[in-house]
Amino acid sequence: MSEYHLTHLKELESEAIYVLREVAAQFERPVLLFSGGKDSIVLVHLSRKAFYPAKIPFPLLHIDTGHNFSETIEFRDSLARSVDARLLVGSVQDSIDKGRAVEEKGINASRNVLQTVTLLDAIETYKFDAAIGGARRDEEKARAKERFFSHRDQFGQWDPKNQRPELWYMFNGKKRMGEHFRVFPISNWTEMDVWQYILAEDIELPSIYFTHERDVFYRDGVWLAAAPFMEMKPSEKVEYRRVRCRTVGDISCTGLTLSTADTVEDIIQEIAATRVTERGGRYDDKRSEAAMEDRKKEGYF
Amino acid sequence: MELLRFTTAGSVDDGKSTLIGRLLYDSKSIFEDQLDAVKRASIQKGSEHINLALFTDGLRAEREQGITIDVAYRYFATPHRKFIIADTPGHIQYTRNMVTGASTANAAIVLIDARNGVIEQTHRHTFIAALLGIPHIIVCINKMDLMDYREEVFIAIKNDFQAFATQVFPGQDMRFIPISALKGDNVVKPSGNMSWYANGTLLHHLENIPISQDHDLIHQRFPVQYVIRPESEEFHDYRGYAGRVAGGFFHPGDKIVVFPSGIESEITSIDTLSGPLTEAHPPMSVTLTLKDDIDLSRGDLITGAGDIPRESCDIVARICWMNQKPLQIQGKYALKHTTKDVRCIIQEVDYVLNISTLKEQTEIKTVRMNDIALVRLRTTKPLFFDSYTTNRITGSLILIDEATNETVAAGMIV
Numbered sequence: 001m002s003e004y005h006l007t008h009l010k011e012l013e014s015e016a017i018y019v020l021r022e023v024a025a026q027f028e029r030p031v032l033l034f035s036g037g038k039d040s041i042v043l044v045h046l047s048r049k050a051f052y053p054a055k056i057p058f059p060l061l062h063i064d065t066g067h068n069f070s071e072t073i074e075f076r077d078s079l080a081r082s083v084d085a086r087l088l089v090g091s092v093q094d095s096i097d098k099g100r101a102v103e104e105k106g107i108n109a110s111r112n113v114l115q116t117v118t119l120l121d122a123i124e125t126y127k128f129d130a131a132i133g134g135a136r137r138d139e140e141k142a143r144a145k146e147r148f149f150s151h152r153d154q155f156g157q158w159d160p161k162n163q164r165p166e167l168w169y170m171f172n173g174k175k176r177m178g179e180h181f182r183v184f185p186i187s188n189w190t191e192m193d194v195w196q197y198i199l200a201e202d203i204e205l206p207s208i209y210f211t212h213e214r215d216v217f218y219r220d221g222v223w224l225a226a227a228p229f230m231e232m233k234p235s236e237k238v239e240y241r242r243v244r245c246r247t248v249g250d251i252s253c254t255g256l257t258l259s260t261a262d263t264v265e266d267i268i269q270e271i272a273a274t275r276v277t278e279r280g281g282r283y284d285d286k287r288s289e290a291a292m293e294d295r296k297k298e299g300y301f
Numbered sequence: 302m303e304l305l306r307f308t309t310a311g312s313v314d315d316g317k318s319t320l321i322g323r324l325l326y327d328s329k330s331i332f333e334d335q336l337d338a339v340k341r342a343s344i345q346k347g348s349e350h351i352n353l354a355l356f357t358d359g360l361r362a363e364r365e366q367g368i369t370i371d372v373a374y375r376y377f378a379t380p381h382r383k384f385i386i387a388d389t390p391g392h393i394q395y396t397r398n399m400v401t402g403a404s405t406a407n408a409a410i411v412l413i414d415a416r417n418g419v420i421e422q423t424h425r426h427t428f429i430a431a432l433l434g435i436p437h438i439i440v441c442i443n444k445m446d447l448m449d450y451r452e453e454v455f456i457a458i459k460n461d462f463q464a465f466a467t468q469v470f471p472g473q474d475m476r477f478i479p480i481s482a483l484k485g486d487n488v489v490k491p492s493g494n495m496s497w498y499a500n501g502t503l504l505h506h507l508e509n510i511p512i513s514q515d516h517d518l519i520h521q522r523f524p525v526q527y528v529i530r531p532e533s534e535e536f537h538d539y540r541g542y543a544g545r546v547a548g549g550f551f552h553p554g555d556k557i558v559v560f561p562s563g564i565e566s567e568i569t570s571i572d573t574l575s576g577p578l579t580e581a582h583p584p585m586s587v588t589l590t591l592k593d594d595i596d597l598s599r600g601d602l603i604t605g606a607g608d609i610p611r612e613s614c615d616i617v618a619r620i621c622w623m624n625q626k627p628l629q630i631q632g633k634y635a636l637k638h639t640t641k642d643v644r645c646i647i648q649e650v651d652y653v654l655n656i657s658t659l660k661e662q663t664e665i666k667t668v669r670m671n672d673i674a675l676v677r678l679r680t681t682k683p684l685f686f687d688s689y690t691t692n693r694i695t696g697s698l699i700l701i702d703e704a705t706n707e708t709v710a711a712g713m714i715v
Binding site: 167 | 401527699
């Protein structure tokens with residue numbers, strides 16, 4: 001009998017492709033949530049692999065807070081063009097203008113939480129029945145309990161105490177009208193897996209992941225980018241530093257790392273040596289012990 | 302680097318969370334901000350040492366009740382392997398989570414408290430591991446520090462366990478390790494307190510268990526998951542069958558049969574975005590093209606020509622029931638088998654198993670949450686399947702309640 005060996009990256013890739021194909025087979029109107037961050041870029045790459053030589057059979061949806069790094073938006077548009085995918089944009093500014101969402105005020109104001117309103121509105125408007133996301137179980141303790149196929153009720157809410165058991169690789173995507181699923185093909189990947197995969201597959205990323213100089217300021221142990229809509233305390237001062245993003249969200253909550261890494265290899269070295277989790281630099285998670293759990297129950301990514 | 306998936310089973314207070322915390326901590330998989338958070342929480346709860354169990358502390362509902370309510374997945378890596386832990390709760394009412402975690406595992410850690418020895422829960426956990434066909438079982442006899450690290454304690458429990466397990470697991474790969482998760486003995490670092498034991502630490506076993514034979518490499522099985530038709534200029538007549546190899550090795554030129562039609566054909570190519578392959582095996586996701594233009598769709602099965610599966614509408618399966626509402630005899634359910642969706646009716650319950658005694662209770666016909674039973678069911682269309690012991694993919698099924706859409710049972714075809 002022959003033996004075989006599959007590397008962990010190949011096995012994770014195969015699992016993710018399988019999940020993506022299940023989505024295309026089980027749902028009528030799936031959508032891929034595209035943030036411009038590395039995880040969603042990897043998802044687009046995996047989707048190309050899953051359906052080759054056909055095009056990706058679902059559109060990309062970006063929930064735009066309006067507070068973006070311009071590099072991310074340019075990258076988003078060019079990626080959508082290169083894979084010939086339809087790009088939809090849900091605007092948080094629109095939700096605020098329509099009175100659907102209320103802008104936070106003050107020093108730590110962020111539009112991060114408001115994205116939930118815009119996302120659920122977009123799901124309703126376009127009648128999406130499955131939203132594919134790049135969340136990983138290693139990111140945060142509330143995410144450690146997510147299923148690959150995660151059921152959401154008519155209000156978009158997650159009920160962690162009453163999740164469907166997920167056996168073998170049989171995903172139950174059955175639902176009632178108005179309900180939808182969140183699907184997480186890279187659930188089992190760690191931050192290191194994602195970077196090793198980006199290296200192995202030579203996947204292009206926005207420049208903000210690599211070292212660059214920008215105006216930043218320091219708050220509660222995190223470097224944040226200075227921008228016109230970022231309100232600063234009198235004690236905080238702008239400095240010009242060499243930084244890179246470890247995760248990419250909107251500017252108000254993306255912590256920057258002081259770094260000189262300018263290749264994927266450098267970044268892998270840096271992560272291997274690093275002693276703080278990826279989301280340790282996410283300002284949105286610092287709000288409370290159960291910040292992610294609470295947002296997820298309400299319908300966050 | 303290979304990937305090993307394992308599950309942990311133990312009763313409440315066997316120290317399962319502490320063991321996982323110890324594995325993560327000693328293998329340097331804990332980040333500083335996680336360590337700080339756990340240190341703060343330990344002090345707040347009046348603990349003198351870092352409470353390792355807090356590393357796996359999950360949802361707020363669990364923190365309030367101090368128990369684990371759902372499967373949580375943890376990740377760590379050493380230079381040898383990457384590991385995925387399905388951390389499943391030990392209380393009796395959550396057997397469904399244990400079955401879930403066990404369904405994809407290469408290995409199971411069964412945890413026994415050295416003070417209590419083999420108890421009813423141990424039987425239940427071991428039986429479920431066997432039922433789900435987990436290839437490797439590692440029995441960790443924990444809290445050896447509280448029994449003065451005595452060899453006879455370890456040997457007595459090992460003998461006890463083997464007496465039970467040889468009934469359930471004939472020929473099973475079983476390993477026994479005396480540990481103290483709290484003190485760190487034989488988890489990642491060899492113990493200085495048990496010189497009588499020299500068979501390797503838990504991590505050593507996890508890193509070295511051979512797993513390349515864990516899939517069915519004999520029977521060629523390829524459930525069609527999705528049909529790829531680009532309908533583009535470049536790939537005008539292309540018709541590819543996408544799926545994940547469920548058994549055996551596939552090559553271009555292989556003679557195959559497709560089910561349910563029974564039509565024979567030949568593999569033309571194995572396609573991927575990175576180029577065509579000369580071989581595909583489990584668990585690779587690929588796209589096959591065939592020589593003949595036959596009508597194949599999702600739910601169909603491609604197999605080797607001389608290697609056909611069983612075919613029937615009458616299925617006998619061991620099931621684990623996972624819903625509050627008991628199984629309805631003569632009830633109709635949706636059934637998923639590989640990528641195929643059919644409906645079925647429950648014909649008969651042969652027995653409900655007493656997991657402690659392994660007695661087949663033929664007089665009991667009511668199958669409740671967490672019960673394991675042997676049932677006969679009839680499907681609306683024939684299934685093409687293997688026994689679960691032959692192939693974990695073509696031998697498994699799930700039942701779905703058509704009114705609530707909930708997954709109500711995991712089934713292993715006999």
